[in-house]
Amino acid sequence: MDRREIAAILAYIGRLDPRTVRTDTGEARDQIAQWHELLHDVPLTTNHGWDVRQAIRAHVLASPYPILPVDVGRRWHAYCRDRLDRHTDPTPSADPDDPGAWRAELLATRHAVAAGMAEPSAHRKITAGGPHPDIETRLAAIGSCIPAAVRAELAPYRPARAAREAAVAAGQPDALSVPCQWCRAARGEPCRSRRIGPDGRARGNAPRATPHPTRVDLAAAGLAAA
Template identity: 70%
Template sequence: MDRREIAALLAYIGRLDTRTIRTDQGEARDQLAQWHELLGDVPMATPHGWDVRVAARQHIRTSPYPILPSDLARPWESYRRDRLARHSDPTPSVDPDDQAAWTAELLGARRAVASGTAQPAQARAITSGREGVSTRLKARLRESGSCIPPAVRAALAPYRPARAARESAVEQGLPDALSVRCEWCLAQPGEPCRRRRIALDGGARGTAPCATHPSRLDLAAALQAQHAEQTQPALA
């Protein structure tokens, strides 16, 4: 605030609390100089929620003590901290190799948010569900059947043989054992079967991956046959 805005603020406060009024010209000049020195970097109002008159009126309503410049500087600092805490630095639009321009744009955005001239940039949430999938992505998934292209899947096969064997079995029409819960080792869908390790005292010491249990294969085959029986009348 400049000196004229400080004078207008003091006149506004004087109408609400006469204890702040200075009738002597010298005292009024000193009061104006003091408030301008302490509140020169505090704006009168911002486009996004800050108004120093609201802070002054709130203090006069709730405190029995005469208002001081610190009673307006504290709400302003809280306002700045809250906005910066809710701000996520967006990626600058300049060349990232230009370090000076990159830093200048980041600092400029932060100053604008802290001063109340710009809204905090919120971090974009990860969308979920069908609403968050674009039309192009849906078409690509229908075409390839997976978000991993076939060439990439083939290149990764030597590094994940269990997954490659599972995908090959599904392509051949065989039941997917990992699609159901194993009733023997209680492995959840998508997890491999595990072998329990028993300590000398008879308690379980740990588990280790093992081959798929036959009961799990039988359950997956039964569910696949049941699903086929349910779909055949619908197709007919």
Template identity: 75%
Template sequence: MERREVAAVLAYIGRLDSRTIRTDPGEARDQLAQWHELLHDVPFATDHGWDVRDAIRAHVLDTPYSILPVDVARKWRMYRRDRLDRHTDPTPTADPDDPAAWRAELLGTRQAVAIGTAAPSTHRQLTSGGPHLGVEDRLRAIGSCVPPTISTALAPYRPARAAREAAVAAGQPDALSVRCQWCHAREGEPCRSRRVGPDGRARGNAPRPTPHPTRLDLAAAELTRQGAA
């Protein structure tokens, strides 16, 4: 900020907190010099969310202490740090074979984001449109995100999942679609073998490759209810 902008900031603070007002010309001059020394690299406002008046108003509302120039400078540093943390360097348009131009454009973009004249650039992969045009056609042809050959190869390493898929393919009820009343396994989780010790506490909690019979009965009843509906 320039000196005239700092003077405007001090006048704004004086309207919100009269304790900061200096009536003596010498004290007012020293106050202006101090604030300008600490805030000369802090902008008055930017196009992307920073306004020094918002920082001042938040301080007056949040604390009973008079605002100091370091309070404003710290809020500006926090603003810059947050913007840079959300920024992902876009690929420069400069020639990659010209390292100086490449680096200059990269640093220039970061500086523009830091001072608030440009918005942070996020990951394009996360902000682009939907999936590739060929993905939906391929999913319709395969029928699943995981091809059948891959599911067959993974079956020995996930027996509960394999048994569930086989049951659904055969038209049988999906036991994992309901909660087990025996071991209290939630929907989508395999049943667990729980041994009860002499003190009445569970001694084992290993996952079972097959669901409990009561869970199968509940799943069958739910499937029948859905069919009747």
């Protein structure tokens, strides 16, 4: 803001909070100089949500203290940070083999977003829509989003899941589809090896790679009943 805009803003503040009014010419001149020194890089308004009058009005309504230029400056910097937090750098149109031009375009775009001259680019945000039709077609064709080769490589690191998938592939019942009555494992969770000490308390609770036989029988009975 230039000095004329600062003077107009101080007059606006004086109407909202008469405590800030300076009747002496010298004091008023010093007040304008102080505000201009701290807020010369803060715009009066932007096309994308910033209006210094709204920031002043919010402060007057929320605080019992007279507004200071630093209060306006902090709100402006918070506005800039919020916009940059919502911004995703679009791919520059500059030649990627020219690092200087590439970096200059990125910085110019970020400056325009922070200064309220351009809207944040959020083209990578997660949408509420479902997957793309091509993805659904491919998943229907392969049956899973994890390729078979990758699933085989992961099997040693998740033995319970591998045993479950192998049982289902062989036409056997999915034991983890029912809770275990032996170790009290919930549906979908692997069974636990519970060792009981002489005092009757459990001494171990390590997960098992294979489910308990009673759980397999219970799943088989449910499959037969279906």
